[in-house]
Amino acid sequence: MNVRLRHDAIVRSLRRNGTSTIADLAAEVGASRRTVLRDISALRDEGFVIHSEPGRGGGLQLDPQSVQTTARLSVAEVFALLISVASMRAAGSLPFSDLADAGLAKIEKALPPDKVRDLRRFLDCLYVGQLSPLVDISDMSAMDPALLPAFETAFLQRRQLRFQYRDAKGAVTRRMVEPQAMLILPPLWYLVAWDPAREDFRHFRMDRISRPEYVQDAPFRRRHVPFKDEVTPIRDLPR
Amino acid sequence: MNVRLRHDAIVRSLRRNGTSTIADLAAEVGASRRTVLRDISALRDEGFVIHSEPGRGGGLQLDPQSVQTTARLSVAEVFALLISVASMRAAGSLPFSDLADAGLAKIEKALPPDKVRDLRRFLDCLYVGQLSPLVDISDMSAMDPALLPAFETAFLQRRQLRFQYRDAKGAVTRRMVEPQAMLILPPLWYLVAWDPAREDFRHFRMDRISRPEYVQDAPFRRRHVPFKDEVTPIRDLPR
DNA sequence: CCTAATGGTGACAAATATTGACACCATTAA
C-alpha cells in the first residue's frame, strides 16, 4: 500500500471511529505499529491536529476542526477566489471573511512564488469606492472568465490592451488603451485606462468589454490615475 | 533531491523558460534524462498539460492555463469561501465569479461526502434580498469566525441557539431561539429565528451576536419563515 | 506498589521504490 493511500486510510478511520489506538490502525491499514506512528507524525506535520492520550483507555483522536481537504486549483481559479474575497471585503465586513482570508492565504502560500508576486502586483491595481446610485444596474452581465488571461498579461507586463466596447447606448467601438487600474464599485467593475487616441483617462465597464487581447509590442509605463471620487487601494483595506 | 522538490523545480523552470529540452531540465535539476522523462510523465498524470515537440528545435512547453496548486483547507475555511462566493454572486454578477465557482466546486469535490451534505443543507437556509437604504452601516463589525461551529451545529442538527445580543440602542440581552434561516442583505447578515419566549420570528444582525452556544437537549423543527421583503433562496440563484 | 495498556523514540537490517546507464525507436528540420 502506498504511503499516500495509507495516510488517507488513517484519516478516514480516525474520522469514522472517533478514537482509535495505534494497534487498531496498524491492523486496519496492514502496516506495523512503528509505521503508523511515523504516519501520524507526518500527518501532524501536514497540519492535522491529532490528540493522543497515553495509558490504559487512551488512544488517538482527530480534531474534526482540523480535517482538511486538498484541491488542485488552476492559477486562474485562485486568482478569481482571491479577488472575490477581496471585493467582498471591499463591500463591507461580512461574517467569516477572516476565515475566507485564512483559506486564501493557505492557497496563496501553495502557489509558485512568482505567481504570488504577480497576484500582489495585480492587487495593487485594484481600487474600491462607493457606487453612485445613478448607474443603471439592470443590464449587467458577467464577464467571461476566458477573458482573464489577456487582462492579466496586459496588467502584469504593461502591454496595451485592445478590445471591443459596447457603450451605454449600445454603440460598439474598438479600443486600444493602457490599463492602469481596476475600480470596484460593487457590484460593478471598471477598467481604468489611459486612452492614447484621446489623450485622457477613460473608465470601461468590465461587463461591456469583449474580445480583449494584449498587444505584445506596445509596452507603456504606469501613470498616476486621477480618480474623480474617493477610492481606496484594496491593499490598504483593513484585514 | 526529493522527488517532490524536483517536480516543483521542473514546473518552475518550464514556467520561466517557456520552452526547455529534456537535456536542459536534466542538467538544471541534477538528474538523468530518464528521470526527467519519468517526472514529466508523472506531472502529466497530475494534470499538468505539457506539450512536446520532437525533432530539431523541439522541446517541452507547459500550458500556463494548467498550472495548478494544492492547498489544504480546513472545513471551516472551505465553508467560509463557499458562502463568500455565494453572497458575492448574490450581490450581483461580477467578473470571474464563474471561475471562483469552478474553483470552489473542485474544493467541494475534495471534501468528505458527509461534509458536502452538511454544507448543502446549510446553504438551503441562506436567503438573499436587497438591503433597505435606511440601515446604518457605519457601526458594522465583522463576526468572529470562532463563532462558526456553534452556528453550524445549531443549523444542521436543529438545536436551539443561545447567545448574547446587543440591539441598535446598545442594550444587551440574552436570547435562546430556533435558528431558521440566514438572510443576506449585502453587506449585512441576519439570523432569522423563531423566538419561543415571544412566540414570533425575530431578525438578529450577525455582527451583534456574541458568545453563541447550541443547546444539546433543545431540538426543534423547521418552520416556514414569512419573510417581509422579497428574498431569494441562494440555491435558486442563477449560476 | 504493581501490572497491563497505551503513546512515543532510536537503531538497524530487510524490503521496496527510485534512479541512472544504455540501447533503441519515432519524428522533425536542416
Added chain:
DNA sequence: TTAATGGTGTCAATATTTGTCACCATTAGG
C-alpha cells in the same frame, strides 16, 4: 542523410521506506 529532439524498456545500483526490537513515559485499575 544527419543531428537533435521526445519517448520506452530493461536491469543493476542506489536511496528510501518499513518492520523488528528494545526501551521509555504515562495512565487506570487492582
